[in-house]
Amino acid sequence: MTALTEFKNGKTGLRYVILEMLTGLRAAFLRFPVPSLFLAAASIQAALLIADVHLFRFVAESEASEVFVVGLVAGALAALAAALFGEARGLSAVARIAVGLAAGFFAAALVSFPETFLSIEWALVGALIGLVLVAPFIGRGTSGSFWMFSAHAAFAALLGLLTLLLFAGGISAIMASLTVLFGFEVPDDLYAYVWAFTGLFAAPVFAMGQFPDRFDEQPNQVMTGFMDRGMRALGDFIAAPLLIVYALILHFYALKIVVTGEVPEGQIGWLVLVYGLCIFGALLVINPFFDQARTPTRFFLRVWPFFLPVPLVLLFYALGVRISTYGVTPERYLLGLFGLITALILVIQLVPRLRGDIRVIAGVPVAALILGGFGPQGAVGVSIQSQSARFLSIVENPPVEGPRHDEALAALQFLNGQRALDRVAPEGTDTSYKDGEGYRATASAWGLDPLQPSKGPRGFSFASGSDPAVFAVTGFDVIAQNVMLAVGADAAVSITLPAGSKLDFTLEPDAIVIGTGEEKTRFPVSASDIEQMARESAANEPVRLPLQSAGRQILFLPSYIYADIDESSRLQNLQGTVLLRAQDW
Known part of the structure; x- marks a missing residue:
């Protein structure tokens, strides 16, 4: 009856649909003005790049114009997290805008100038996506309300993706049809403009408009009822058995090391990383269904903290072996950071009030990844310090021959890639980065052969x-x-x-x-x-x-x-x- 009434009132017509979409976009602008501005700036910057207009050639950073697009998207994510944080605490609109601007510009700067702030762009963007989900629940809420908000946000992101595919894909199909059927020449750049505008502005703003404005909603029986059977099957027949078997394999490998004295291969760190991520992911996804869990899943939920200590020992042991030999790199730093995060989450399980709280399981990695994603304390900063010390310890203790020569060049190549040659170059050495001149000059100044092929464990x-x-x-x-x-x-x-x-x-x-x-x-x-x-x-x-x-x-x-x-x-x-x-x- 309602559908018939809407049809008679014209609510199914194209005009009504367009008006409803515009109303939704307007509501998103009013609710999230700062993130919308950052997204608009990102789409404008992308359009300028498509038109081959580079406004920031004066910046010394490499590929600065392209990085600015990612930086502005990061600013939008940070501003969105700040807006949700303010909404959850009842801050005024002015306060939310101020906090959003501060967070947005800070995040945009970190990602847009990675060489200045020693940033890892992908790590910061990933952490900011997590922060959007975590921000409203910092110091408040429950696991249930966090899960419900995250489910709504995931659905909103899916709607945004569908908007991108339908809107940009539909317009592209229309333009392609005009070319194929009627011979109209549509410039290739026009396709790029459509996808850039939709992907960087229209679709994200539409998705933001679908974000829930309540932060205390709990998973209800209707919400979880239709998912209950699937989630129980996921836990009982897939997640719990596989994770238990994976744990047994890692424990047997640890026993093998104790018996044989064999040093772990470099891959063990990534195996432990995948295992830990699978455990935490399973805990996050099936949280609302813990009460209905059957025997395999209940067993997993009771003993999962005991699965991780031995793999963590393996991780730190293997990592220590690699770092003592080859120094710290961003990848090894992040592996070590994951180990520390996991250890901290295990310690938190000793606090009854926080035991099993998925807000903690999600929030601790987000905070750690943000802190480890930039600055002298971050992955790049610590790696530069480590490789600089490693390089100097080799070249200042001659003779530098054979494997030591290769290790010195490897460290110098890393510093060259991070534009940090000035940390090890003798005074007066040309450290310009054009065509590798600084790398060759620094190597030659220390008596190294910069033209020697770059060697690794298997080949060059x-x-x-x-x-x-x-x-x-x-x-x-x-x-x-x-x-x-x-x-x-x-x-x-x-x-x-x-x-x-x-x-x-x-x-x-x-x-x-x-x-x-x-x-x-x-x-x-x-x-x-x-x-x-x-x-x-x-x-x-x-x-x-x-x-x-x-x-x-x-x-x-x-x-x-x-x-x-x-x-x-x-x-x-x-x-x-x-x-x-x-x-x-």
């Missing part, structure tokens, strides 16, 4: 530079481009010469083999050849690989090489252009 790789390369070529009259070879490839790479001859290229660890019919010519590639090409690439010189065999000559111009490192370098992948002499074939 290098690609030819993007700068123009000019050199003389004589004696060759055939060019074969885009020749991509790999050791163990299923089939040879075949080309047909202008005269009609067919050549088959294959790659061996130490040679390029060219076959013509039943005859095969093997062109050996020595380890010194590979290292010489790596030196030329590092020096921004043209990279060439001249080869001879059985009176035949070829010149390989590589665009990419990957070689395994054992006692000598062994080719695995080789891509580039081949110059040939037709008379040889």
Whole structure:
């Protein structure tokens, strides 16, 4: 009856739908003015980039204009979290705007200037997304109300995604139809404008308009009833058994270490990370259904804190081994931070009032990730300090040869990537970052060979530079481009010469083999050849690989090489252009 009445009143017409959408957007603007302004700025900045207008070329940061878009989105997330925090505490509109502006500009600055603030952009953006959910429940609320708000927010995000796909996708389909059916030329940039505006402004604002304005709503019987069977199945037959088996595997591995004395491999940290995230994720998702849990899930809920201490010991042991050998990196810092977060959550379980509180399980990682995402105390800041100390401890204690030379270069490459060469460069050294000049100058100043190929546990790789390369070529009259070879490839790479001859290229660890019919010519590639090409690439010189065999000559111009490192370098992948002499074939 209601639907019929609405139809008679015209409430199902396009005009009513548009008015309702505009009303919803207006309500979102009024409720969240500061986040809306940041999103509008992000969409404008994206539009300027599409139009190739760069307003911030004066900023020293690399790719500053592109990073500003992400920074403005981060500002919108921080402002939204501040607005929800203020709403939950009944702050005035003026106070919410002031707090939102302060939080938004602070977050935007951290993400937009990562080199200045030693920030990890993805970590901060991820933490800010979590903060949007946690902010209204800092010091208030219950696990049930937090879960209910998070469920509503997830649904709002889904609606925003659907808005993006339907609105931007629909307009794109219309424009594509005009091109295909009527021959109208639609500029490619117009598609980009539509998706940028919708993705950075219209869809997020629409999603914000769907956020609940109550922070005390509890999961009711109707809400949980239709999900009860699925959640119980998820807990009883998937989450609880798998997590228990995973725990047993990690405990048996710890026992193996005790018995054999074997040092854990580097991957153990990531295995423990995944395990911890799965446990916390399961606790967050099935929280409202604890009362209806059956035997497997009830067992898991009682004993999960006892699953984590041994994996944490494994994590800290493996991490200590890696850091003592190779120093701190952002990845190792974040792994260690996860271990500390997990240990803190376990300690909090000893407090009866906070035991099992999912606000704590969600809030502690958010706070830690924000603090670890920027500044001298953060992942990048601590890593720079560690790698600087590691580099100086090597170069100030000669001789620097063999593995110590490689370790020094690895530390210097990290500092170069973080634009922190000035921390280790001798006074008067040119530390400019253009074309790697500062890296080479600093390495040379300490007596290192900056052109040595960059080595790792398995191999090294290098690609030819993007700068123009000019050199003389004589004696060759055939060019074969885009020749991509790999050791163990299923089939040879075949080309047909202008005269009609067919050549088959294959790659061996130490040679390029060219076959013509039943005859095969093997062109050996020595380890010194590979290292010489790596030196030329590092020096921004043209990279060439001249080869001879059985009176035949070829010149390989590589665009990419990957070689395994054992006692000598062994080719695995080789891509580039081949110059040939037709008379040889």
